[in-house]
Each structure stands twice: as C-alpha cells, then as structure tokens.
Amino acid sequence: MTIKISIDCMGGDHGPSVTIPAALSFLSSEPEAELILVGLQDELRAELKKHKADSHPRLSILHASEVVTMDDPIEIALRRKKDSSMRVAIELVKDGKAQACVSAGNTGALMAVSRYVLKTMAGVDRPAICSILPNQKDGPTYMLDLGANVDCEPHHLHQFAIMGSVLVSAMEGIKRPTIGLLNVGTEEIKGNEVVKATGKLLREDHERGALNFYGNVEGNDIFKGTTDIVVCDGFVGNVTLKAAEGLGRFVKDALTTEFKRNPLTMLGAIIGRGALKKFSNRFNPSRYNGASLLGLRGLVFKSHGGADAYSYEWAIKRAFDAAKYNVQEQLSAMIAELMPRTPDPEVPGITHS
Amino acid sequence: MTIKISIDCMGGDHGPSVTIPAALSFLSSEPEAELILVGLQDELRAELKKHKADSHPRLSILHASEVVTMDDPIEIALRRKKDSSMRVAIELVKDGKAQACVSAGNTGALMAVSRYVLKTMAGVDRPAICSILPNQKDGPTYMLDLGANVDCEPHHLHQFAIMGSVLVSAMEGIKRPTIGLLNVGTEEIKGNEVVKATGKLLREDHERGALNFYGNVEGNDIFKGTTDIVVCDGFVGNVTLKAAEGLGRFVKDALTTEFKRNPLTMLGAIIGRGALKKFSNRFNPSRYNGASLLGLRGLVFKSHGGADAYSYEWAIKRAFDAAKYNVQEQLSAMIAELMPRTPDPEVPGITHS
Structure with a gap:
C-alpha cells in the first residue's frame, strides 16, 4: 500500500537544496512512499534536474506561489500568504490527498497554519x-x-x-x-x-x-x-x-x-x-529530527529549520512511519475513550481557561 | 582581617570524612579564614586525628548532638532536631559568631531551617x-x-x-x-x-x-x-x-x-x-560546587550532597568569598533601593499572593 507524504519544499533555512535530495533519498529507500513536493515549481524542477530526477513515478510537484520565511510573523503566514508551500502542503493532508505533511518552516507559523487548516482533534484542547x-x-x-x-x-x-x-x-x-x-x-x-x-x-x-x-x-x-x-x-x-x-x-x-x-x-x-x-x-x-505536532486532525511533522538532507530525511521517515502505523486513528480512539473525564472541574485551586 | 565560616560537618552523603579534609585544606590555603566545625564532637575529633590536625589556631569545634539526614522531611529537621549540626551552624551566623555557613545537607531542610533561624531579608519575599x-x-x-x-x-x-x-x-x-x-x-x-x-x-x-x-x-x-x-x-x-x-x-x-x-x-x-x-x-x-541561598539575613552556602573533599572545599571558598566581598551588606543596600517598587499591583492579569 502506498503512503503519500506532502513536503513543504520551501521551508527551513535551505529550502529545495535540502528538501529535494532528502525526498529523493527517502523515495529510493522506501518503496511504499509517494511524495508530493510543494513549492515554487521552477525552483523544484531545477533542483530535481540537478539530481537527474526530472521524473519519478512516485513523485509529483504541486506549485505554490508563496513562501513562509523563517522570520515571518504568525499573522503573515496565516492571513497574507494563503498560497504558501507550507499551507498548501497542509491542505493536502486536510483533503485526504496526503496522509502526513513535513515542513522545516518556523514552528510558530507551522503550528498556527496547521491548527487553522486542519483544526484541533475533538477532545483535545491544544495540540x-x-x-x-x-x-x-x-x-x-x-x-x-x-x-x-x-x-x-x-x-x-x-x-x-x-x-x-x-x-x-x-x-x-x-x-x-x-x-x-x-x-x-x-x-x-x-x-x-x-x-x-x-x-x-x-x-x-x-x-x-x-x-x-x-x-x-x-x-x-x-x-x-x-x-x-x-x-x-x-x-x-x-x-x-x-x-x-x-x-x-x-x-x-x-x-x-x-x-x-x-x-x-x-x-x-x-x-x-x-x-x-x-x-x-x-x-x-540529525537522528532525532522530526517533531510531531500532535492533536490536530491530520499528521504534521516539523523538521529542524537548519536540517541538512540527511537530517531532513529522518523527519520524512518519521512522518511516513506515523502514517503507516495509523497514529491518527489510534489517537482518535484513545482520546474518545479517555477525554470525557477532562477538563476535571474538581481539581482544587486550578482554574480552567 | 579574619573571616569566620561555620561548617555543618555532618551534612551530605559522606559527613566528616569529606567535610573535615576539605576544611583543613581550605584553612591551609587561606590564611584569613577561621573555621568552626559543627557536629558530633567525637566523630569530628577522630577525623581530625586521622589527618594529624588535633589542634589548629584557626579551627574550633562546636558540639551539636543531632544530625539531619539526607532523607529527613523538612518538618523533622525544623521541629524535632533542634540541636542538629545544620541548625547550630546556621545559628552561629545569626548570632554574628560566623559570617557565613556551609552545609551539604538536604536542600529543602537547609532552606527551611535557614529561613526559620535567620529570617528573610526585609524587602525580599522569598529566598x-x-x-x-x-x-x-x-x-x-x-x-x-x-x-x-x-x-x-x-x-x-x-x-x-x-x-x-x-x-x-x-x-x-x-x-x-x-x-x-x-x-x-x-x-x-x-x-x-x-x-x-x-x-x-x-x-x-x-x-x-x-x-x-x-x-x-x-x-x-x-x-x-x-x-x-x-x-x-x-x-x-x-x-x-x-x-x-x-x-x-x-x-x-x-x-x-x-x-x-x-x-x-x-x-x-x-x-x-x-x-x-x-x-x-x-x-x-566540582569546580562549580557551592550554591548560595540568597535573600536571608545571613549567608548560607549549600554544597552538593555527594561532594568529595575537593568539591566541598569549593563550596567553603565560595562562602568565604561572599563574606569577604560583603555580599550581605550589598544585598541589603540594593534591595532597600529597588524593592519599594515591588510587588507591583499594576501588572495586569497577575495576582500576587
């Protein structure tokens, strides 16, 4: 069974020069993976060409006209850049066209856009x-x-x-x-x-x-x-x-x-x-790269902004594994089972917001 | 000018076998220091004898009949063991007989006894x-x-x-x-x-x-x-x-x-x-041993419980330096100058206890 992962190829300090070789390397090691590369299509094509990988049966490109920079305030990422590679990559997860998304974009923006696009899981207050x-x-x-x-x-x-x-x-x-x-x-x-x-x-x-x-x-x-x-x-x-x-x-x-x-x-x-x-x-x-944004209605993984290709590949691998092992479905089931108890109004001295 | 330091010789994982050699070594390297060794006098004398240091012009022993163990709850240290080496060593600071105290006893007990005996400085809410x-x-x-x-x-x-x-x-x-x-x-x-x-x-x-x-x-x-x-x-x-x-x-x-x-x-x-x-x-x-308990009406230094003699000597040195450089007087002056402003009732959203 194929597992599709969307990749925000423009995110992070290095953009396609890191994300593309990482994606290609992961594809060759993981026959069940299919990757959707999201970003400025000319840049992505140029980088693929460098690696003599103009076409690959399990690789597709989806153009997104904007890029969320590492310094962009959350508001810009959220309200102004509606066609950013970050957002488009996350929307693929929302639309069921990818089972997980990977981005090395700035954490605050990635969390905000993920929450906005995917929404928080039922029963979870905060991802x-x-x-x-x-x-x-x-x-x-x-x-x-x-x-x-x-x-x-x-x-x-x-x-x-x-x-x-x-x-x-x-x-x-x-x-x-x-x-x-x-x-x-x-x-x-x-x-x-x-x-x-x-x-x-x-x-x-x-x-x-x-x-x-x-x-x-x-x-x-x-x-x-x-x-x-x-x-x-x-x-x-x-x-x-x-x-x-x-x-x-x-x-x-x-x-x-x-x-x-x-x-x-x-x-x-x-x-x-x-x-x-x-x-x-x-x-x-590098071996520990790839943080999960947990509690959203979809899987999003965050790579370190300064990751190199080897390290970024680890983040892709983690996103792939999470999709493969049905983390999202297991989360839903466990939360449905345990969450009705919280928030607990009887804990003394603590006010719930 | 001589600076007197009281030492809770029974505190820590090793007691006199660490505190006594550390004290002797510090004494020989610091001609301005005078040390008061507090603890079970027989044990202290026996340990001094081992080091052929039965008498030293800048060393005295003060007997204290009890020992606060590393596991003693704060209440025991505070209310039951009123003649503990920890407490007696701190009382020497309170009575002006020592300018600083050193203990490797458990942190919670040391802070509680120090607060009880010395009290908190005017203008400071919490040490x-x-x-x-x-x-x-x-x-x-x-x-x-x-x-x-x-x-x-x-x-x-x-x-x-x-x-x-x-x-x-x-x-x-x-x-x-x-x-x-x-x-x-x-x-x-x-x-x-x-x-x-x-x-x-x-x-x-x-x-x-x-x-x-x-x-x-x-x-x-x-x-x-x-x-x-x-x-x-x-x-x-x-x-x-x-x-x-x-x-x-x-x-x-x-x-x-x-x-x-x-x-x-x-x-x-x-x-x-x-x-x-x-x-x-x-x-x-070891080089970083010796934490200050700041904000009390007297100088107290805490050594790591598991410190060896070399490491414990660093804690004594820090206590000595703090006394020598008049930390306590400088603290009082600075706090008198800056504290009337706090607590600031106008900070929004924060309740002061």
Whole structure:
C-alpha cells in the first residue's frame, strides 16, 4: 500500500537544496512512499534536474506561489500568504490527498497554519509538539510539549500524556509505554500546583489501567531513559530542550578544541577516531529530527529549520512511519475513550481557561 | 582581617570524612579564614586525628548532638532536631559568631531551617538558590532560582534578578552584570504570563539605570554565556539544571565506553589523555560546587550532597568569598533601593499572593 507524504519544499533555512535530495533519498529507500513536493515549481524542477530526477513515478510537484520565511510573523503566514508551500502542503493532508505533511518552516507559523487548516482533534484542547531525545538506554525518550503551550492547566498536560502514549505505542511498538511527569522531585507532594494536579489525573488513569503512569521524573531522567515519555508544559520543555542542545554544542566544541591543541592530542584523535565518531553519532541530533505536532486532525511533522538532507530525511521517515502505523486513528480512539473525564472541574485551586 | 565560616560537618552523603579534609585544606590555603566545625564532637575529633590536625589556631569545634539526614522531611529537621549540626551552624551566623555557613545537607531542610533561624531579608519575599554553570566563554553563568520556589509571581523573579546581580557584582567584580530572563524566545512578546510581566519590571529597571537587563534569553544561552545571570522560577531552574547534569553524565559515560571499546581506541585515549583530561576538567562539576541561598539575613552556602573533599572545599571558598566581598551588606543596600517598587499591583492579569 502506498503512503503519500506532502513536503513543504520551501521551508527551513535551505529550502529545495535540502528538501529535494532528502525526498529523493527517502523515495529510493522506501518503496511504499509517494511524495508530493510543494513549492515554487521552477525552483523544484531545477533542483530535481540537478539530481537527474526530472521524473519519478512516485513523485509529483504541486506549485505554490508563496513562501513562509523563517522570520515571518504568525499573522503573515496565516492571513497574507494563503498560497504558501507550507499551507498548501497542509491542505493536502486536510483533503485526504496526503496522509502526513513535513515542513522545516518556523514552528510558530507551522503550528498556527496547521491548527487553522486542519483544526484541533475533538477532545483535545491544544495540540502539542513532541520530539525525541537520546537516552542512556540507547533508546528514544519522547518529550512533550516542547513549546506550543507556554501556559498550561492540568488537563492540558493530561492530554499531552495521552497523546504521547499513543504516539510511542504506535511508533515504537511498545504496548504500554511508561509516562513520566517532569517535576522537581519524585515524591507526589513535590512540584507546582499545575504539576501536582496533573499527577492526580494521571494516577487515576493508571489505577484504572488506562495509562502506564510511572510517576514524577526529574530533569536527569530524560537522559537516563527512566520513562518512554516525559510530559511537561511547553515553557519547561522548550527551555530544557534548548539548554540540552546548548550543552551538546559546548561539549562538541570543547572536545574538538582540546584534541586540536597540539600534535600529540591530534595523534590521539586520529588513533581514537573510531571512538570519537561513535561517540558523536550517539548524540547526533540529525537522528532525532522530526517533531510531531500532535492533536490536530491530520499528521504534521516539523523538521529542524537548519536540517541538512540527511537530517531532513529522518523527519520524512518519521512522518511516513506515523502514517503507516495509523497514529491518527489510534489517537482518535484513545482520546474518545479517555477525554470525557477532562477538563476535571474538581481539581482544587486550578482554574480552567 | 579574619573571616569566620561555620561548617555543618555532618551534612551530605559522606559527613566528616569529606567535610573535615576539605576544611583543613581550605584553612591551609587561606590564611584569613577561621573555621568552626559543627557536629558530633567525637566523630569530628577522630577525623581530625586521622589527618594529624588535633589542634589548629584557626579551627574550633562546636558540639551539636543531632544530625539531619539526607532523607529527613523538612518538618523533622525544623521541629524535632533542634540541636542538629545544620541548625547550630546556621545559628552561629545569626548570632554574628560566623559570617557565613556551609552545609551539604538536604536542600529543602537547609532552606527551611535557614529561613526559620535567620529570617528573610526585609524587602525580599522569598529566598532563592543561585548556582554557577560553566559557559563557552570560559566564565561562570549564575542561574537562579534553582528549586526553592516552584510557583513564582513576577515580583519574585524580579527580586531574584536583583539578588543575582548583587551576588555576581560582588563575587566576580563585574560592575553592572548582565541579566537574562529565561524564556522560550528572545522577543518581548514571547513567554508565559509571569515571564512577560517580569520582563516589563526588568525593562523599567534597565531604563532608569538600576539593573543591566539584557532581555530574554533561551535555554542554549546558559551555556553560551550570553549573560552573567540567568533568571527563572525554581521549577524551570531545577529541571534545567538536572537535565544538564543528566546529559553531562551521559556524555561522560559514552565517551568512556567508546574509548574503552578496543585496544586501538584505548591507545587513542592514552595518547590523547591530555585532551581528554582538559576536556573533562572544563565540565567538572566540582569546580562549580557551592550554591548560595540568597535573600536571608545571613549567608548560607549549600554544597552538593555527594561532594568529595575537593568539591566541598569549593563550596567553603565560595562562602568565604561572599563574606569577604560583603555580599550581605550589598544585598541589603540594593534591595532597600529597588524593592519599594515591588510587588507591583499594576501588572495586569497577575495576582500576587
């Protein structure tokens, strides 16, 4: 069975020079994939020609006359650029002509346009951004929300947990993935008011067998791999993710500097290059590219804006897998089952917006 | 001039076996320091004897009959163990017999007992925990709050910024240290409601020349060293710090594993050991040990519970420097100057508790 993915080829820092080679490489590795390239058709054709891929039976081009830039405010992307490659690519998902969409465009615009075009799923108050971080168990830690929702109520975090659980279950083939609630300590009494009330909701779900709630986890548990999923609000998630990226860059630069310091250390680097390469591969952010925008009436995946072709291909692969494993249908079913309980008006001290 | 520091010798995972050698080492490197060792006197004497330091002109022992363990709930530390080494060490600061106190005891208990014994400074609503992280400019990034206050209002974050500024100014000799407000983006309109309102307060201070507010910073700026100080609430600070520690451990373990994989990579490690050592030194958490509990009527420094003697000595040094550079007096003066403005009842949408 063929799975169709629409690609916003103009999005990101590099546009077609990255998205087209990534698309071609993915096509050749995945015989079930069909890709719809969306963007300025002349640019797309020129790039395809460069790669001697003017025509391919599983590749089509859809012209879109506008481009959402990385600096465009959300309002421009939403109200002015109605024929942007980003929007047209998302509309293909809405119209059932693609099963998932990939874009490296700016996150705020992508989320806003996706919400406007696709709408939010019934039972979900706010879509969330979910991505993967490497952990010491050599597996992925799924973390959400990573920045879509900076002010959250307990029922939002509760919904994130449900969506994360469905995503991991489908993508990783784990029947009852473990959910950790990011907190300042592991005890139930720890945390701010929102997190404490969220813990209560998740414990109730756990007790009736609906979710596999591990309990509170701390910042270091993200990289320990204590749980499959780490749930937090978008403020905490965004800051933590960027801090980790910043530390990662610092570490990489420092290691390079120290090994280049003199002939002896350079020799060490040459002899130990196998170790250094394997080390750096474990933390290679390219392998973790492709964040899900969860909770929409359609699958949208966000690539890092600065992704290269190798990294962008990972984002396409994730979108393809999500479509293949029916993430959207499983989400709908799980949400229909669990959502009537939320928002919970009985959580004390918390006002629901 | 002699500066007296009281040391809770029983606190932390290792107690006197770490605190005593650290104290002795610090004494010999700092001729102006006088240390008061607080704890179970027999244990302290036995440990001193081991180091052939039964008597020292700048060292005294003060017996305290109880010990706050790492697992003791705050209530036990506060209400039951009134003769704990932690409490007695803090009381020395209150009574003017020591100018600062150091403890590796559990953070919650240390903060609670410190607040109870010393009280909060006039003009400060809540004390905060401030610590140092390494950055790519080879300098320290001071970050607060790291966990004392998980639910914050704008005026709390505002006070943290003022306290951080005074601390950095005194400790680093920087006249107008730069303050960054941790956020999900650099633009003024970014962030949750509390952070946006805090930005407004800090911009006002900046405009009238009271503080050097850089603006919003993101997670990666902590390690870039964009600003001298990074301000956030205790939830975000605690999670970010622990996530960074977790990633640091992951990196260290992965590097060790890869270099031990086979004889060739091991040879690379031996030849490149200078580089690996320098690399690991840059991230050595021992060098950053010693968090300040800011906003109390007295100086209290918290060492990591698992600190070794080398690391604990850094915490003593930081406490000594804070006393030497009159952090407490400078804090009082700055807060008296800036605090009458807060809490600001005109910040819309925010209720002050």
